[in-house]
Amino acid sequence: MRQMTLRDIPDEIEIVAREEANRQGISLNKAFLALLRKSVHQSVPSVPVEDNTKRSSRFSRFSGVWSDAEVAEFNKVLLEQRTVDEESWQ
Secondary structure (H helix, E strand, O other), rough: OOOOOOOOHHHHHHHHHHHHHHHOOEEEHHHHHHHHHHHHHHHHOOOOOOOOHHHEEEEHHHOOOHHHHHHHHHHHHHHHHHHHHHHHHH
């Protein structure tokens, strides 16, 4: 994700962003992003508002999603790979 620096932010916008950050208990950066998303979503309905709690699901259409059984099998195999064979290491 890109970074940008904003200069000359009007006082009234800063106040709103700081109030939002305090109200939600989030950083000022996250408050600005939330307000920007909300603003864009209101003026352009086709732009989805991102839900940060489901970050991993944003790419599921590209990579697919594992079933619970596939996750369990993967974790089982991974656990087996992490097991140290004491006889081999002597």
